[in-house]
Amino acid sequence: MPSKKSARLAALTVAAVCSAASTVALSAPAHAETVAIHDIQGTTRLSPYAGQAVTGVAGIVTGVRTYGSSRGFWIQDPNPDADPATSEGVFVFTSSTPKVAVGDSVTVTGTVSEFVPGGASTGNQTVTEITKPTVTVVSSGNAVPAATVVNAKSVPAAYTPAGDTAASNSVNGLTLRPGKYALDYYESLEGMNVQVADARVVTATDPYTELWVTVKPRENTSSRGGALYGSYTSQNTGRLQIQSLGATADFPVANVGDSLTGVTAGPLDYNQFGGYTLVANRLGTLKSGGLERETTQKQKKGELAVATYNVENLDPSDATFEEHASAIVNNLKSPDIVSLEEIQDNNGATNDGTVAADVTVGKLIDAIVAAGGPKYDWRSIDPTNNTDGGEPGGNIRQVFLFNPERVSFTDRAGGDASTAVGVTKVRGKAQLTASPGRIDPADAAWASSRKPLVGEFVFRGRTVFVIANHFNSKGGDQGLTAQYQPVVRSSETQRHQQATLVNAFVKGILDTQKNADVIALGDINDFEFSGTAQLLEGDGELWSAIKSLPKSERYTYDYQGNQQVLDQILVSPSIRRGCDFEYDSVHINSEFHDQISDHDPQVLRFEP
Structure with missing residues (x-):
């Protein structure tokens, strides 16, 4: 993808x-x-x-x-x-x-x-x-050929044939079998007048004036009306992108779970961002599904609440600070520790060598206080200028927020952009050589990508190691409707290298202290069933806690009609075995047209 x-x-x-x-x-x-x-x-x-x-x-x-x-x-x-x-x-x-x-x-x-x-x-x-x-x-004035009805019965359950191995796995030369494969069916209608009716929205209207519907209302349905992406081999064949030939102002502003009632009709196109697309000259009527943003539970006195939240290139010029603060205070219930991803430097995308982010973080902390939340403290490490990927000049990085009234941070000098943090044993316990620190920042696995931020926290006398991650994006991967089947996911190579390094670091902590509480979390940019997740989990050093949820609730992101997991919180055996943890994917962004981030935050509550 x-x-x-x-x-x-x-x-x-x-x-x-x-x-x-x-x-x-x-x-x-x-x-x-x-x-x-x-x-x-x-x-x-x-x-x-x-x-x-x-x-x-x-x-x-x-x-x-x-x-x-x-x-x-x-x-x-x-x-x-x-x-x-x-x-x-x-x-x-x-x-x-x-x-x-x-x-x-x-x-x-x-x-x-x-x-x-x-x-x-x-x-x-x-x-x-x-x-x-x-x-x-x-x-002129002739009747337009009747639109071909695209619905649950007409679209095959099988997604695509395998490509011709003699042609680099391309399907281009294969004879179309529209009665057997969904992609062949759509291709057999390319350029034709088609229609869908009473179609449920599975990706909200985006800034590019498009949305996604499904013509298969029972296909891998999530608990809130979307379509789940559950594996590489089980595609949602009923997904279809909707654009319009009409005025932008007339395009429906829809959330997941809404419906386009009546008929939506127009030519079937194929474009760069999503593949097969119904370009409508007739749009159905929007019917609200009444979707509301979720709120998690407040942690109990003896519970530590740890969250991850990608705030999407937040810099001081953005207008979303109050909304992010409200989300953290009201929807996430002020977690004790929050790993923030995509915090930009103090002047955002201005590419002038600025790397400090104290203004960005300070503005968010002040907004949280104004929203009725705690006065968070914070820790981070400024990256070397323009080395960590993301928007040029933005210098995105991970930041720890923590509530000093509930949890303390163990400061240990020596961590900087280029120094690798290590693990030592002190009085029988694992200890970081620097806190905060970065994992192997000079390794090629982190080229043009964010380096993991590691810190030691203490809650009610118990040390908890937290590793904040933001793995490299899926940029460069072939789309699900590509001519090459199976598609090539070239970006996985670097994420696999990154996952291997993070797992090795966690293993070093657990080899030093078997019962250590370790949490690796963040925007992993990969699915809970992916090879990346498997490498992170290793031989049981970590476990992705989102798998504790029912499958219908496992998603943090919505892309091209597929609700999927990109953000994860992985825990060490001491946390998983306790069976007293609670996990929540708090759906406040990904399903909504007016999202302030494209990611849903994740919260873990447990008793160390």
Whole structure:
């Protein structure tokens, strides 16, 4: 699954998916000829006419895109063939505002192209298009071909065939089997007029004016109306992205669990950020599902509450301090220790060498006090300038907040951006050589990525070791609808290295003190079932406590219609064996259109 927000920052509009792309050049028939749309589309993902000029391609205009860098229109043949594998629709790329209207009967002469949204390096599938077109309007006001109904019965349960091993696992050359595989089914409708009805929203409306619905209301449903991503081999085939050909102001502002009642219809497109997309010229009516933000329980006197919260590039110029403070105080009930991820330096993205974050953290602490919370103290280590990834100039890092009225921090000098923290034994107990400290900051595993922050805390006389993490993102991974199946998750390599180092450090603590209380938490950027999580857990040194929740509640993030786990709190055997811990994924952000972060915070309560 590709990187969440990092890939989207380059997009100026949802329509700008053609700004960075490539075409696939294929051998084709030697001469131009008059062909039907289904002949151009063919029975595979690649047109047999790719690269060739075609003339007199007839169809009815079903949708017109007048904005962005992918301007053009869709046409559909009202006289389909009998082959379910061949699409009857195609996109005509004009580059400038088209001079046609929905309902126009047209003929198109141009060149068939296989366009790769985002460029070939993304691994995305291609969109069959007619480019450099000459368009003749034959008549206007014609009936648009009836929309193909996409629903739970029409979409197969199997997601995709395996790619051709002789073609680097690409599915491009495989004959489409739309009755067996979901991706083949969607591809067989590429460019056609399709519709969904009474579809539940499974990813909220985002800043790019898009949302996701499911046409399979019973498929891996979460406790609050989303669709869970539970494994690499069990995909949610009913997910479909919704965009609109209408005005941005008219697009529904939806949360997870809401519904688009009635019919949503329009051409089926494929784009860089999500794959198959219904680009609606008719939108259903938004019906609220009444979703509300969650609140966790307050910790008891003898319980230590530890939380992790990615505050999404927080810097002093942001307007979200009061909202983050309210979330920490009211929704998280003022945890004793909070690991914050993505705290930026004092001037945010200004790239002038500033690395200190005391202004950022101080502003948040003051906002927490104003919201009725405790006067938190804090610890962190400033990174070396522009070495830890994230937004250039921002110098994101992890920060510990702690309530000094409930817990104390053991300060031990020596920790800095480049010095590796170690573990020693003092009077039979494990002790950090520096607190706070960083784990192996010079190791290549942390190149352009955040280094783990380690600290010693004391609660009611018991030492608790806390490791705050923010592993490298999923940037560069192929999307779930990529032409390569199974998809390549290249970003895992670095996370596996990072997880191995963190596990080794935890093992060093436990080898020194078998019953030590150790917590490794943060934005792991990977799933609870992933290889990253398995390496972190090791041979039982750690255990991801989110697995104590029912499966329907295991998610911290919502991406492209999949609710998934990215944020985790892992605990050592002494905490897990006690069986007196409580875990809560507090859903206050990921399901909502007005989120202040794209992550849901996590809280662990236990008695050390």
